[in-house]
Amino acid sequence: MLAGCSRQDPAPPPAVVDATPPAPAAPPSDAGAEISPELAARLIRAHSPVLGPAHAPVTIVEFLDPACEACAAYAPVLRQIELVHEQDVRIVVRFAAFHPGSDQAIRLLDAARRQGKFEPTLDALFANQEAWASHQAPNPARAWEIAQAAGVDLAKARRDAADDQASTALRVDAEDIVALKVERTPTFFINGRPLINYSPDTLMKVVGEEVARARGTTR
Numbered sequence: 001m002l003a004g005c006s007r008q009d010p011a012p013p014p015a016v017v018d019a020t021p022p023a024p025a026a027p028p029s030d031a032g033a034e035i036s037p038e039l040a041a042r043l044i045r046a047h048s049p050v051l052g053p054a055h056a057p058v059t060i061v062e063f064l065d066p067a068c069e070a071c072a073a074y075a076p077v078l079r080q081i082e083l084v085h086e087q088d089v090r091i092v093v094r095f096a097a098f099h100p101g102s103d104q105a106i107r108l109l110d111a112a113r114r115q116g117k118f119e120p121t122l123d124a125l126f127a128n129q130e131a132w133a134s135h136q137a138p139n140p141a142r143a144w145e146i147a148q149a150a151g152v153d154l155a156k157a158r159r160d161a162a163d164d165q166a167s168t169a170l171r172v173d174a175e176d177i178v179a180l181k182v183e184r185t186p187t188f189f190i191n192g193r194p195l196i197n198y199s200p201d202t203l204m205k206v207v208g209e210e211v212a213r214a215r216g217t218t219r
Contacts, residue, residue, distance in 0.1 A: 004184040004198065005068040005098055031193040031206050035180070040192045042176040044092050047110065047169040049118045052082055052090035057214035058207060061092045063177065063187040066109060066143075067099040067133035071186045072126035077200040081207055088211045093122075095173045096185050101138030106173075107166045108140075108147055111157035117150060124150040 034040070043061045062078070064071040081089055097103040105125060112121035124146050125132070132142035148154050160166060176182075180189075188195040188203060191210050195203060 004070045004186060005065055006184045030197050030202050031190060031195055034192045035189070035194070039180055042179050043094075043189055043192065045094075045169070045172055045176070047113075047165070047172070049093045049109075049113050050090055051078075051093070051119060053087060054090065056085075056088055056090040058085070058089045058210045059092060059191055060089060060207065061094060061189040063094045063096045063180075063182045063185055065096050065098045065102050065185040066105045066122065066125050067102045067129065067135070067138065068185045069129065072129050074186050074200065074203075075123065075126050077203060081204060084204075085207065085211050088214065089207060093118075094176065095170070096177050096182055096187075097170070097174070098185060099133070099135055099138070101133065101140040103170060104140040104161075105132070105143050106170060107161035108143055108152075108157060110166045110169050111160035112147060112150075112152050114160050115152060115156065117147075117152050120150045121147050121152055 035043075044059075060078070060081070062071075062074075078091055082091065095102075095106045095109070097106055109118060109121060109125070112118050125143055128142075128146050132139045132146065144154060144157075147157065188198075190206050193206075195206060
């Protein structure tokens with residue numbers, strides 16, 4: 001379940017097999033180098049939901065699909081990070097509509113954000129994912145019922161979800177996904193560095209290292 005969901009692109013042609021023995025691989029790093037300033041400018045947009053202190057020294061940008069099982073599995077890990085580093089970490093959410101029906105759920109989440117109901121709505125959609133996000137037969141209408149139970153004003157949310165602002169947010173997220181080469185969900189960037197070796201422990205470790213660096217301490 002933690003393996004992540006991939007972009008639904010056609011399979012590439014078979015690669016040509018090289019008989020040359022590969023060179024020994026270098027030990028993998030948990031996070032890559034900082035991305036360029038031009039790409040870093042695409043990580044956070046004005047419409048992006050932000051959880052945690054706005055001026056926290058450590059920023060986690062998560063690209064997620066609300067229909068992705070791995071994203072739901074990582075949600076408690078992110079909540080734990082919020083609790084452990086409540087003054088030092090903020091989480092910025094970006095969306096990747098990789099599954100059928102995800103675009104409608106993302107519009108709903110954007111509408112919930114405008115009502116100050118983003119986090120409880122996202123948590124409710126994750127907790128009830130099987131009820132609305134079957135990859136074979138998605139039922140986005142059920143997501144609205146779940147959002148209402150989480151406190152969303154549905155009449156206002158339906159108007160907001162259909163407006164140009166929501167359409168623009170979807171388009172910008174899709175463009176940034178391509179530019180940043182986001183191929184699966186969840187994808188994490190921590191202070192502009194992409195997380196490479198995915199696991200809950202690795203995510204918490206890299207975040208802890210960034211918090212320690214920001215505080216001028218060592219771990």
